[in-house]
Amino acid sequence: MSTRVRRLVLVSNRVPAHETTPGGLAVALKDALSVHDTLWFGWSGKLTERPGGLSSRVRRGKVEYAVTDLTQEEYDGYYAGYANKALWPSFHYRLDLAEYHPAEFAAYMAVNARFARELLQRISTGDQIWLHDYHLIPLAAELRKFGVTSQIGFFSHIPFPSPEIFRAIPQHAALARGLMACDLVGFQSERDRSNFERYVAEEKATSSLAANGPGTVSEPRVLALPIGIDATGFAETAETSAGCAPAALRATGQHLILGVDRMDYSKGLVERVTAIETLLEGRPDLCERVSYIQVTPPSRGEVDAYARLRTDLETSIGHVNGRFSTLDWAPVRYLAQGLPRNELAGLYRDAAVGLVTPLRDGMNLVAKEFVAAQDPRDPGVLVLSEFAGVAEQLPEALIVNPHDPVQQARAIERALAMPLLERRERHAAMMQTLTRYDASWWCRTFLRELAATPSAAGSPFVSEQENYTGALPGVLAAAGS
Numbered sequence: 001m002s003t004r005v006r007r008l009v010l011v012s013n014r015v016p017a018h019e020t021t022p023g024g025l026a027v028a029l030k031d032a033l034s035v036h037d038t039l040w041f042g043w044s045g046k047l048t049e050r051p052g053g054l055s056s057r058v059r060r061g062k063v064e065y066a067v068t069d070l071t072q073e074e075y076d077g078y079y080a081g082y083a084n085k086a087l088w089p090s091f092h093y094r095l096d097l098a099e100y101h102p103a104e105f106a107a108y109m110a111v112n113a114r115f116a117r118e119l120l121q122r123i124s125t126g127d128q129i130w131l132h133d134y135h136l137i138p139l140a141a142e143l144r145k146f147g148v149t150s151q152i153g154f155f156s157h158i159p160f161p162s163p164e165i166f167r168a169i170p171q172h173a174a175l176a177r178g179l180m181a182c183d184l185v186g187f188q189s190e191r192d193r194s195n196f197e198r199y200v201a202e203e204k205a206t207s208s209l210a211a212n213g214p215g216t217v218s219e220p221r222v223l224a225l226p227i228g229i230d231a232t233g234f235a236e237t238a239e240t241s242a243g244c245a246p247a248a249l250r251a252t253g254q255h256l257i258l259g260v261d262r263m264d265y266s267k268g269l270v271e272r273v274t275a276i277e278t279l280l281e282g283r284p285d286l287c288e289r290v291s292y293i294q295v296t297p298p299s300r301g302e303v304d305a306y307a308r309l310r311t312d313l314e315t316s317i318g319h320v321n322g323r324f325s326t327l328d329w330a331p332v333r334y335l336a337q338g339l340p341r342n343e344l345a346g347l348y349r350d351a352a353v354g355l356v357t358p359l360r361d362g363m364n365l366v367a368k369e370f371v372a373a374q375d376p377r378d379p380g381v382l383v384l385s386e387f388a389g390v391a392e393q394l395p396e397a398l399i400v401n402p403h404d405p406v407q408q409a410r411a412i413e414r415a416l417a418m419p420l421l422e423r424r425e426r427h428a429a430m431m432q433t434l435t436r437y438d439a440s441w442w443c444r445t446f447l448r449e450l451a452a453t454p455s456a457a458g459s460p461f462v463s464e465q466e467n468y469t470g471a472l473p474g475v476l477a478a479a480g481s
Contacts (some may be wrong), residue, residue, distance in 0.1 A: 077107020116142035238373035244346030275408030348373035
């Protein structure tokens with residue numbers, strides 16, 4: 001490693017190296033990428049027969065995008081295997097779907113070790129390193145093995161489960177050591193932060209977290225820092241894209257109920273359709289007066305659980321449509337595809353009710369986009385799961401238990417009947433939160449907190465214990481104001 005240049009080094013599973021329209025993480029990091037000299041490293045999304053080494057380097061402005069390919073064996077074990085068959089379901093509280101194969105865990109660790117070796121050739125001692133998400137949990141520990149003493153931060157974009165759930169993962173101690181090797185670990189919500197701290201408190205008296213056997217284990221600073229969106233920019237997009245709802249709905253004055261989720265068992269999709277059925281059972285007068293559109297692009301089709309979910313969802317939709325449809329109307333419209341961003345923003349704006357009811361979610365940016373897209377003069381109402389991280393920030397939404405179809409149905413009823421003044425007040429409060437704590441604030445605050453954390457390859461434990469004041473922990477609200 002050289003010792004000359006201080007840069008921001010981003011590491012994520014996928015890298016927007018060749019994308020003209022970057023995704024969510026690139027948007028959230030936009031300000032940092034324009035200010036800092038940056039190296040962004042990760043998987044190219046491509047497979048190769050020859051592992052190791054960079055497959056592409058692209059420079060845009062201050063940012064160098066450096067990517068490496070995976071072999072089919074690495075992809076099967078690291079990505080499709082351990083990351084998405086073991087970690088994803090476990091962190092989303094679905095132990096019944098989790099598969100813990102030792103060979104896939106070995107591949108997961110091996111890919112992280114290879115990423116560390118390739119990074120080692122490209123980082124300098126003074127660089128700030130920011131790791132992202134569950135694919136790369138062991139990476140900080142692998143870097144420390146090579147003697148890297150740079151500040152290392154990690155941000156978990158998905159939930160962190162309760163200690164009881166996390167300990168059910170056979171390799172939980174190895175995973176925890178990866179997080180403990182960081183100087184700063186960020187989570188989406190206070191619930192996630194608390195879960196991690198409880199796990200550490202319960203385990204630190206044992207040797208299970210020690211990197212090299214029994215002994216004292218250093219602990220990172222831990223904070224809750226919910227990721228934001230460009231609320232102002234998305235509102236402008238929605239305003240210019242209004243009128244995307246089907247013409248038949250607009251012509252008949254039907255109220256649009258909207259759900260937007262990728263195909264995933266964590267999103268509560270089948271439960272949501274059951275709630276629509278419960279709504280129409282109890283309020284037959286709403287038949288032909290409401291229309292529920294569910295936009296759900298396919299995801300991870302190679303994983304059996306996702307294929308089963310799609311079958312279950314389509315069966316549920318068919319059941320509800322068969323039961324309630326007339327010649328001129330069907331209660332559910334289902335799009336198994338994505339939509340362009342401007343069309344999606346227009347649909348959000350046209351909707352009277354936004355259903356964001358995951359069974360478990362780290363944050364859920366759809367909820368924030370729905371709120372940002374609304375017409376402040378006549379806003380729609382957000383129905384939101386209590387198990388989404390965003391519920392901590394947006395208490396003005398109608399908060400529901402996604403496992404309770406009756407409660408969901410009643411919340412939809414309430415949303416459809418809510419007086420204009422109440423809708424405006426709720427929307428204004430949520431927009432104030434979204435514009436103050438936007439994507440730029442999230443990125444700026446994490447990097448500021450990382451810079452303020454001494455790097456000793458394991459610094460003294462500091463816990464952000466402050467409770468949420470309004471939308472966010474007081475310490476972070478002050479830091480970002």
